[in-house]
Every structure is written in structure tokens, then in C-alpha cells.
Amino acid sequence: MDEPVDRPIQVGDAQLGVGLRPAPRRSKSQARVGASAWESRYRVLVVSSDVMATLLVIAAAAMIILRITRQPYFLHASGTAATILCVLPISRAWSQHVLGDGAEEYRRLVRGLLVSAVLVALAGILFGALDVQPWVFLVVPAVGVLALFQRYLLRQTLHRARRRGQCMLPVMAAGGPGTVRELIERTRADAHVGWRVEAVCTGERGSEKGVGDIGGVAVAGRLDQVADQVRRGGYRVVAVTPAPYWTPQRLQQLAWDLEGTGAEMVVAPVLMEVAGPRLNFSGVLGMPLLRVTAPAFTGGRRVIKDVVDRTLAAFGILLLSPLLLMIAALVKANDGGPVLYRQRRIGRDGDAFMMIKFRTMVVNAEAIRNELLAADEGAGPLFKMRRDPRVTRVGAVLRRYSLDELPQLFNVLSGTMSLVGPRPPLPEETLSYERAAQRRLLVKPGITGLWQVSGRSDLSWEESVRLDLRYVEDWSLALDLAILWKTARAVLGGRGAY
Structure with a gap:
């Protein structure tokens, strides 16, 4: 002590x-x-936001359907609202213990809405009201989207208060x-x-x-x-x-x-x-x-992850193609050098692949690196400098917002990388890996990961390894979605990037 x-x-x-x-x-x-007053207020806010989302969406849907069909759907609207507001507390979506942190809060909300949709559909079949499809497949999901968004905003407000x-x-x-x-x-x-x-x-x-x-x-x-x-x-x-x-x-x-x-x-x-x-x-x-249970590195869930990765990568390339072309033009105009930087990295099971990025450094950056080793600020075997003289003016902006990593979407499309996973290491880094760090190579490396949303370059080597191993051991599709969402926030803030 x-x-x-x-x-x-x-x-x-x-x-x-x-x-x-x-x-x-x-x-x-x-x-x-002292401890329960704020909890009660927060729970009231969550419940009120869910009720408001339910009533607003259902009222808007009833008005739209009335305009289209000229038929008042009072029973459908009131029945759907009553079902949702009864099932959510039964599903413990308003339980004090899950509000404010963790994925369980969102899981219970989604589970409650799914049960509500099933009950509305069964009621339609039971009472011969076959025109409940819009309420099941459109209205209930819309309630979910608005309720999840409101809960996210409330959670961010709570987290800001906790940081104070x-x-x-x-x-x-x-x-x-x-x-x-x-x-x-x-x-x-x-x-x-x-x-x-x-x-x-x-x-x-x-x-x-x-x-x-x-x-x-x-x-x-x-x-x-x-x-x-x-x-x-x-x-x-x-x-x-x-x-x-x-x-x-x-x-x-x-x-x-x-x-x-x-x-x-x-x-x-x-x-x-x-x-x-x-x-x-x-x-x-x-x-x-x-x-x-033992971690799963193969099987159906991994196949689904691969399909989702490649689909989202293809969609991202199409959506971001104007931005990719503009960045390529800026890199070329900066010093006339090559647009892309190719680097040998180590992927799943220790297999090497060529990772591509937008070039952010001068053309002879690797040759200059040996002269800068004394100023290394990186963690463990990583070489990092907060003010690296090799970084170009355009490259500094690209690095701050991680735009230089966008070409890695093509690596994901080719199957050598994943959207979310451990950081892709250099070959010389893996030579010094201890047994624990070697487990990072059991899955595909990712464009982003827990290390990206938890501090990026500000993390120590030990903390970076710990986060990567946590992802390897506890991977799930829900975790991937959460990391992708948090990555957008980390990148927009430019936190920990240099």
C-alpha cells in the first residue's frame, strides 16, 4: 500500500x-x-423519449396512411402504440441497471421492438386485418430508429457529465x-x-x-x-x-x-x-x-463478417469516389510524386500482403527514417513522431482525419483486410512479438479497431496489444458496428492521430 x-x-x-x-x-x-436522484431523472428522460418516439412516429404514419388510403387506421395505430409501450417494460428495456452504458441497453430496446412487431403481425392474422404490413415493417422499425437515436443523444449527455x-x-x-x-x-x-x-x-x-x-x-x-x-x-x-x-x-x-x-x-x-x-x-x-467458450476464428459468423466487409467496402468506394479522386489530385499536385504508398504488412495467419494508402510523406521517407530513430516517440516497436519532418503539408491534413487510409477499402474488397480488426503490423514488428501479441494474427487486420477508437497513436504499446486481443477474443458483429460508429467520431475529432 x-x-x-x-x-x-x-x-x-x-x-x-x-x-x-x-x-x-x-x-x-x-x-x-444523492446517488439515486440523477438516476431517477435519467430513467424518466429515457422512458419519456421512448414514449415520444412511439407516439410521434405512429401519429405521423397514421396521417400519411390516411392521406394515401383515405381510411382512418385508429385501431391499427392505437394497437401498435399500446403494444410497443407494453412490451418495452416487459422486455426490461427501461431497467435502471442497463441505462447509460454498454450495448445491453440497445439490445433490450431492439428485442422489445422485434417482439412488438411480431405481436402486431399475429394480431393482424388473428383478427383478419391483413393490412398491418406497413405497421410491422415500416412503422415499428421507424420507432426503433428514432428511439435509438434519442437514447444515444441522452447517453452522450450523461457521459459528458460523468467526465466532469x-x-x-x-x-x-x-x-x-x-x-x-x-x-x-x-x-x-x-x-x-x-x-x-x-x-x-x-x-x-x-x-x-x-x-x-x-x-x-x-x-x-x-x-x-x-x-x-x-x-x-x-x-x-x-x-x-x-x-x-x-x-x-x-x-x-x-x-x-x-x-x-x-x-x-x-x-x-x-x-x-x-x-x-x-x-x-x-x-x-x-x-x-x-x-x-473458445473464441471463434472460423465458421458461419466469420463468413457473414467477410460478406458484410466486402459489401460495405464496395459501397464505400462508390460513395467516396469523388473524394478519392480529389485527394489523389492534391497529393500529386503537392510534389509530383506517386499518389499511393504501398507497404508490406502482415495479415491473418502471418501472411504478408501489400497495404495501400495515400502517400503522406516525402518520396524518400524510408531513407530518412534511420536519421530520425533517436527522436522516436512510438510505443513498443512502433516508430512514431508527433512532428515528423517527412510528412508533407497535404499529408498532415490527411493523417489528422485518417483520410490517407481510405484506399485500404480496396484491401478489404480483395479480402486481405477487414473493416474492423487489429492494427496491420509491419514484418519487423512481428519479430519482437511475444506470445500474447501473436494472437493478433489469428484474424484479418482492420482499417479501424478498438485501438483506433480508444486513443489511436496516444496509446501505449501494452494498451494497444490489450485492446487488439480483447477484440480478437470477444468479436461480434454488434461490436464491429459500434467500433465503426465510434471511429467516425474519433476521426472527425482528429484525436490521437499524427
Whole structure:
């Protein structure tokens, strides 16, 4: 642990004593009102936005259909609206636990709308109203588009507030010093998640060596005092991280002790980077087990990904062809050199391919590189400079907004790259790969990836590898779509690009 501290820390409007000194007890209303007020307001905003989207789209559709058919579809309109507004809460699309972060919020909304569409279609068949097709195939999807867009805007507003330190959930971290420190660092780096670790419990009876703090967060007590400290401090989340102290019996007892406190218990698995579709809960012989399935690198889902990649690449080339021609003309006019830059990169299973980009450097850039090695600012084996003298004026603009990478759409079309995947490495980079980094080569490299939307060139080498491995292990089509959407935002902001 770090240097001892002898000051109390604040949690909302309560003081929590450090070390093994108990914090002053607060009433349940005092402990929860500060943390739950904004949650209630946010939930009201989400529910209101869904209701508004439903009523607006259905009212507009009813008016349009009335103009076309001259028939009032009051029953169809009211029935569709009632179905959607009844199914969404049943589908737990308004559950407090999923609002504001993660893909589960969007999945539940889409699932609820799909069920609504099926129910409307079944009602049409059951009551002989065969003219429900527009409501099923047009109106309900339109409600989904508007509702998803509104939820996205609300989430961005919430994330901006969290980056300012507002709308955060006070967290008690309980575990080993190393795993607790990692949790603290991650919650600070990803403030949009809404967790703020405000106190720590660590160590067993007889093992404490005085009071102190971990990562700047005061230690409030031992692991056997978690429930007592939560009752006094009014924490909303108890994050249990790996520690030798935790046994199944102690975790179960902690869950019982936290009942009635208003705190949610979250247990961090040892496999920190495994998530998404690979994790499944199942019961065997009455025991809850967390199943970790093997990552899939081949099969039907990968075929679908390949088809989607090539289709979107072809569409993107057609749509962006005027921009591609304009950039090519600017690169040529800048110094008269070649428009494209071809570079040997390593793809799936270690196979080499020629990656193409718009040229952003002077023609003899590779020859000059050896003279600049002393000024290398890159992470790990990567060579990077924030102010690389080899970059041309046109190239600087192209790099800032990643326009130089647009020709890689032709690599995607040819099948050597994917739209989303790990960063395509240079051959010399792979020579220094450790075993973990080599797993990046199990899938096709991508034009963009988790590394692109999480900081780009500002990332450390270790963080870049961690993000790429997370993508390799936990890939899904939904993750691809989310990364593509976030890439557009990162590129427009020019964040981390040089």
C-alpha cells in the first residue's frame, strides 16, 4: 500500500473513516438520495423519449396512411402504440441497471421492438386485418430508429457529465491490493462508465499494517468488514476483485449481508479481458458456473463478417469516389510524386500482403527514417513522431482525419483486410512479438479497431496489444458496428492521430 493517510474521505454527504475506524452511520434515505436522484431523472428522460418516439412516429404514419388510403387506421395505430409501450417494460428495456452504458441497453430496446412487431403481425392474422404490413415493417422499425437515436443523444449527455465528475456511482472496492489498484485506474480512465471508487477494503484480520490508501483511495477496513462499511458509507456498488480471502461461502455471506443496503454487488472474474458472447452462466449440479467458450476464428459468423466487409467496402468506394479522386489530385499536385504508398504488412495467419494508402510523406521517407530513430516517440516497436519532418503539408491534413487510409477499402474488397480488426503490423514488428501479441494474427487486420477508437497513436504499446486481443477474443458483429460508429467520431475529432 502507499503512504498512510489520517484524514477521512467523503462519500456524498457522509464521512468514512480510514483504516479500521468505522464511518458515521447514515440513514437509508441519507445514504441513497444523492446517488439515486440523477438516476431517477435519467430513467424518466429515457422512458419519456421512448414514449415520444412511439407516439410521434405512429401519429405521423397514421396521417400519411390516411392521406394515401383515405381510411382512418385508429385501431391499427392505437394497437401498435399500446403494444410497443407494453412490451418495452416487459422486455426490461427501461431497467435502471442497463441505462447509460454498454450495448445491453440497445439490445433490450431492439428485442422489445422485434417482439412488438411480431405481436402486431399475429394480431393482424388473428383478427383478419391483413393490412398491418406497413405497421410491422415500416412503422415499428421507424420507432426503433428514432428511439435509438434519442437514447444515444441522452447517453452522450450523461457521459459528458460523468467526465466532469457528475452523475457517478460511489463504489466500494474489496479485494487484493493489486486488483483493487487496477480497478481504480480503469474507472478513472473510463469515467463514462460512471463508477468512482471512493473507499477500499483489503486484507484479512491480523494482516493489516496500519491505515493507508491504494491509488489515492483510502482504505476503510478489512475484507470481513465490507458490509458494515457499506451500511455506514451508503455506497451504490460493491466491486469484489480477486483476493485469496474470497471463498464461495464468504462471497455468498457478503451477498446476504448486503441485502437491504441498496448496494449492488459486482464480482470481477479473474479472466478480466473475456466478455461479451463468450461468457455464459449455467447451472451444473446446483452450482452456478461461468462458462468461457473458445473464441471463434472460423465458421458461419466469420463468413457473414467477410460478406458484410466486402459489401460495405464496395459501397464505400462508390460513395467516396469523388473524394478519392480529389485527394489523389492534391497529393500529386503537392510534389509530383506517386499518389499511393504501398507497404508490406502482415495479415491473418502471418501472411504478408501489400497495404495501400495515400502517400503522406516525402518520396524518400524510408531513407530518412534511420536519421530520425533517436527522436522516436512510438510505443513498443512502433516508430512514431508527433512532428515528423517527412510528412508533407497535404499529408498532415490527411493523417489528422485518417483520410490517407481510405484506399485500404480496396484491401478489404480483395479480402486481405477487414473493416474492423487489429492494427496491420509491419514484418519487423512481428519479430519482437511475444506470445500474447501473436494472437493478433489469428484474424484479418482492420482499417479501424478498438485501438483506433480508444486513443489511436496516444496509446501505449501494452494498451494497444490489450485492446487488439480483447477484440480478437470477444468479436461480434454488434461490436464491429459500434467500433465503426465510434471511429467516425474519433476521426472527425482528429484525436490521437499524427
